[in-house]
Amino acid sequence: MKQKSSLNESLSLAFEILKRIPRSRFISAKELQAQLAEAGIERNIRSLQRILQSLSETLNLERDTRSKPYGYKLKNTNLGFALPNLSEHESLLLGLSQQYLSHLLPANVSASLSGFFQQAQYNLHSDESPANAKAWLKKVRVVSETQPLLAPEIDLTVMQAVSKGLFENRWLNLQFNNRKGEQKRANVMPLGIAQQGNRLYLVCRFEGHNNERSIAIHRIQQAHVSSFSFEPPAEFDLAKYDNDGRFGFGEGKQCRLQFCINKAQGYFLYETPLSKDQVIEEQAEQLSVSATVTDSLFLHRWLKGFGDEISNIKTEIVEL
Incomplete structure (x- = not known):
C-alpha cells in the first residue's frame, strides 16, 4: 500500500x-x-x-x-x-480578474489558475499580440467614489491561512488588533470575505458566540488553520449580511428616510435610486426625496457629506 x-x-x-x-x-x-x-x-x-x-x-x-x-x-x-489557447476576449477577462479579484479567490484556487493568468498576460503583452489587445487593460479601471487611499499591507501567509480555512470550512486561530489597537486572540469560524474599497474583511463567528463579526484582514498578525472542521450555519447569508448594513456599521434595521436636496446635487438620484420604493417630488429649487433604506453609520455620514445642500432630514425605524 x-x-x-x-x-x-x-x-x-x-x-x-x-x-x-x-x-x-x-x-x-x-x-x-x-x-x-x-x-x-x-x-x-x-x-x-x-x-x-x-x-x-x-x-x-x-x-x-x-x-x-x-x-x-x-x-x-x-x-x-497544454493550457487552452485563450482568445483575446478570454485573455482580457482573465487579466482583469487577476487585477481586481485575486484577493477574493482562495489562495489554492488562485495558485491553480496561475498558468492561465500567465498565458493571458503573455497573450496581452507578447510581440505577436494586436496593439488594441495590449492597450485594453490600460483602458479599463475601477474608480473610487471617495478620497483614494493606499491599500493596507496584508501578510501573505495570513491570507493563505484565512482563505484555506474559509474554503475548507475549518476553524482558525487568530492573533489580531481590534479597532482600538488592542491585541486579541480568538478561535473563529470563517464564513466569508468581503472587499470594501481597498480593504478586505473576514466575516466570522467567534467561538462560544452565535452572531457574526467582521475583522479587517490587514489587522491579523497570525492565522493558523485548525484540524477541526465545522458545518456552516444554515441561517447565515453573506449577501443578507451586507444588505443589512453590517459593513456600514448598522444593525440590520430598516428606516424610512426623508430629506430635501438641491436639484443640481440630487439629480443623480434619478439615475441611481436609494431604493426601489424611492419617491422624488420636484419643488422650486429642491427635490423632496423619500426611500426605505438600511439605517447605518455610513448612511448618516453620507447625508452629512452634502453639507448645506441637504435639509429636513428625517429617519423613522420601520418594523418588519
Whole structure:
C-alpha cells in the first residue's frame, strides 16, 4: 500500500507541474517551486529538477539549455497537456480578474489558475499580440467614489491561512488588533470575505458566540488553520449580511428616510435610486426625496457629506 501511495503522490505532483508549464514561454524550476508553494505543495528544487528532466525525456518537453537555470515549455505537439489557447476576449477577462479579484479567490484556487493568468498576460503583452489587445487593460479601471487611499499591507501567509480555512470550512486561530489597537486572540469560524474599497474583511463567528463579526484582514498578525472542521450555519447569508448594513456599521434595521436636496446635487438620484420604493417630488429649487433604506453609520455620514445642500432630514425605524 505504501508503494501505491508513493506512486499516486508522484503522479499527482507530475500532473501539478505539467499544469503549470506553458506553451508560450520557458519556465524555470524555481518559478515552478514558487507556484507550487502557493498551492501548498512544498518540494525542494533538486526534486523538481529531476522530475522536469524525466518529463522532458518522456513527453518531449522543449528545454532551454543556453543558460542556467534551464527553462521548460510544452511543444505544440503536446497539445493534450497544454493550457487552452485563450482568445483575446478570454485573455482580457482573465487579466482583469487577476487585477481586481485575486484577493477574493482562495489562495489554492488562485495558485491553480496561475498558468492561465500567465498565458493571458503573455497573450496581452507578447510581440505577436494586436496593439488594441495590449492597450485594453490600460483602458479599463475601477474608480473610487471617495478620497483614494493606499491599500493596507496584508501578510501573505495570513491570507493563505484565512482563505484555506474559509474554503475548507475549518476553524482558525487568530492573533489580531481590534479597532482600538488592542491585541486579541480568538478561535473563529470563517464564513466569508468581503472587499470594501481597498480593504478586505473576514466575516466570522467567534467561538462560544452565535452572531457574526467582521475583522479587517490587514489587522491579523497570525492565522493558523485548525484540524477541526465545522458545518456552516444554515441561517447565515453573506449577501443578507451586507444588505443589512453590517459593513456600514448598522444593525440590520430598516428606516424610512426623508430629506430635501438641491436639484443640481440630487439629480443623480434619478439615475441611481436609494431604493426601489424611492419617491422624488420636484419643488422650486429642491427635490423632496423619500426611500426605505438600511439605517447605518455610513448612511448618516453620507447625508452629512452634502453639507448645506441637504435639509429636513428625517429617519423613522420601520418594523418588519
